[in-house]
Amino acid sequence: MNWLDALAEASVRSMAQRTSRRSLLASLGALLVGTAALPLLPVARGAEPPQKGAAPTGGADDKAAAKAAALQDPQSCDYWRHCAIDGYLCGCCGGSQHSCPPGTEMSPVTWVGTCHNPADGLDYVVSYNDCCGKSTCGRCLCNRNERDTPIYIPFQSNDYNWCSGSAKGNLAYHCSTARIVGQAR
Amino acid sequence: MRPALLMLLACSLATAVRAYEPAVNYMLQCMGCHTPDGSGEPGRVPSIRDTVLPFARLPAGRRYLVQVPGAAQSTLSDVELAALINWMIVELGHATPQGFAPFTAAEVAQYRRTPLTDVRSERERLLALTH
Numbered sequence: 001m002n003w004l005d006a007l008a009e010a011s012v013r014s015m016a017q018r019t020s021r022r023s024l025l026a027s028l029g030a031l032l033v034g035t036a037a038l039p040l041l042p043v044a045r046g047a048e049p050p051q052k053g054a055a056p057t058g059g060a061d062d063k064a065a066a067k068a069a070a071l072q073d074p075q076s077c078d079y080w081r082h083c084a085i086d087g088y089l090c091g092c093c094g095g096s097q098h099s100c101p102p103g104t105e106m107s108p109v110t111w112v113g114t115c116h117n118p119a120d121g122l123d124y125v126v127s128y129n130d131c132c133g134k135s136t137c138g139r140c141l142c143n144r145n146e147r148d149t150p151i152y153i154p155f156q157s158n159d160y161n162w163c164s165g166s167a168k169g170n171l172a173y174h175c176s177t178a179r180i181v182g183q184a185r
Numbered sequence: 186m187r188p189a190l191l192m193l194l195a196c197s198l199a200t201a202v203r204a205y206e207p208a209v210n211y212m213l214q215c216m217g218c219h220t221p222d223g224s225g226e227p228g229r230v231p232s233i234r235d236t237v238l239p240f241a242r243l244p245a246g247r248r249y250l251v252q253v254p255g256a257a258q259s260t261l262s263d264v265e266l267a268a269l270i271n272w273m274i275v276e277l278g279h280a281t282p283q284g285f286a287p288f289t290a291a292e293v294a295q296y297r298r299t300p301l302t303d304v305r306s307e308r309e310r311l312l313a314l315t316h
Contacts, residue, residue, distance in 0.1 A: 183209075185209060
C-alpha cells in the first residue's frame with residue numbers, strides 16, 4: 001500500500017502549499033451564505049408553484065385563472081351578475097349581492113338589465129336595487145354599465161334613479177345589490 | 186351557392202336583436218320603476234295595475250297606453266309593444282283574454298307616431314272618465 005500513502009502524502013502536501021488556512025474559512029463561509037441566499041433569487045421563486053394568496057406573477061395562465069375566479073366572486077366587479085353595475089357593492093358593505101346592510105332600506109325603484117352567466121351559458125334578468133338611508137359605503141366601487149343608455153334615452157339609463165323610489169325620504173345612497181329576478185328568454 | 190346563402194343567414198341571425206317574451210320585456214322596460222306587480226310608487230310612479238284594463242276599454246285610453254312616453258319611446262318594435270300591453274292587461278290588470286280587445290301591431294303603429302305632450306293631465310282626464 002506504499003503507493004497509496006505516497007499519493008495521499010503528495011496531494012496533501014501540494015494542497016497545503018497552494019492554499020491557506022483562511023481560504024477554507026472563506027469558501028465555507030461563501031457556501032453557507034450562498035445556500036441561504038439562493039431561494040431569494042427570482043429564478044428560484046419562479047420555479048416554485050404559486051402559493052394560495054400570493055401575488056400573481058403576471059403570466060397569461062395566472063391572468064386567465066384570476067379572471068375565471070373573479071367571474072364567480074360576488075365581491076369582484078367582474079362577477080358575472082355585475083355586468084351593468086354602477087355603484088358600491090353591498091357585499092363589501094355589510095350586506096350581500098341580494099340584501100341590504102343593516103340600517104339601510106332597499107329602493108323599490110331600480111335599474112334592470114340582463115347578464116350572461118358563463119357557468120351555465122344562460123342570460124338572466126338582474127335588478128340593481130340600491131340600498132338607501134346611510135351615506136355612501138365607499139368600498140368596492142364598480143362601474144361596468146353594460147347596456148346602460150345615455151340620459152337622452154332615459155328609460156334605460158341608470159344615472160338618475162339613485163334611491164329615487166325609496167320610502168320615508170331615504171334618499172342617501174349607500175350601495176347597490178344585483179338580484180336575479182328571472183331568466184331572459 | 187347554397188353554403189354562401191346559409192352563411193349569410195347564420196350571420197343575419199347572429200346579429201339580429203335578441204327578442205324576449207312579454208314577461209321579460211316587462212322586467213327590462215317597465216319593472217324598474219313600476220315595480221314587479223305594476224303597482225308603482227304612490228305619488229311618484231303611477232300604477233299600471235289599477236288602470237291598464239279600464240283604459241284599454243276606452244278609445245282615448247287605448248291611445249294613452251301606447252302614447253305614454255315609457256311605451257311609445259321604448260326600444261320595442263310595434264309587434265313587441267302590442268304583445269307587452271296585451272300581457273300587462275291580463276297579468277297585471279287581471280283581465281280574462283276575452284275581457285278586452287287585444288292591441289295589434291297596426292293599432293300600436295297608428296297611435297305611436299303621435300306624441301302625448303301633457304301626460305299627467307291626460308291621465309287625470311282618463312281616470313275621471315273611468316271612475
